[in-house]
Structure formats: structure tokens, C-alpha cells
Amino acid sequence: MCVLPFAAGAHAGVDGEFTIYSYGEPEDPDLIYEDPDVVYVDNIGGGAYIEDRKITSLYNRTFERLMKTALDPLQSSQLLSDLEEELRKPERG
Numbered sequence: 001m002c003v004l005p006f007a008a009g010a011h012a013g014v015d016g017e018f019t020i021y022s023y024g025e026p027e028d029p030d031l032i033y034e035d036p037d038v039v040y041v042d043n044i045g046g047g048a049y050i051e052d053r054k055i056t057s058l059y060n061r062t063f064e065r066l067m068k069t070a071l072d073p074l075q076s077s078q079l080l081s082d083l084e085e086e087l088r089k090p091e092r093g
Helices: 053-069 073-088
Strands: 018-021 038-043 046-050
Touching: 018 053, 038 053, 046 053
Parallel strands: none
Antiparallel strands: 018 038, 038 046
């Protein structure tokens, strides 16, 4: 898991949630098929599955940019631990 901190500011994923379903290469090298990625987008009007290659490619590039901006797994874990510790402190005042 990688966290994208608020300090990163506006980012490519601000438009909403999406999930990319990618299918790996077949285990049998003689089997030839090409399964395109499928993107599921969730919004206020419901969800939709997108199979158009131009659009799924856009989502793949967006995901790559998000991962470059996000904290690595170790940093993400530390940030979440720090936040948990902060939230467990009794309120002062």
C-alpha cells in the first residue's frame, strides 16, 4: 500500500476512484490472446467499466504518475503509524 499525502497537492487522481484490471501474459507460450485492461470508474451517478484502449491507457498513465508521487510502502506505513499515535493522544484543553 502506498499513501499519497495531502502535501502532494492536486494530483491526477483527484477526479475520483478508479480500479485497473490487468491480465498478465498466459502461462502457455503457445497460447496467443490479448486481453485488454479494463478500468472501473466509480462516481456519483454509479459505476462503469471501460474497455476502450485509448481511455484505459490514459488511466494506466495516471496510475503511474500517482505512484511516482506517492510515498513508498515503508514511508506510507510510518505515516499511518504516526497518524494513529497522534489520534490516540488524549485531547488537551
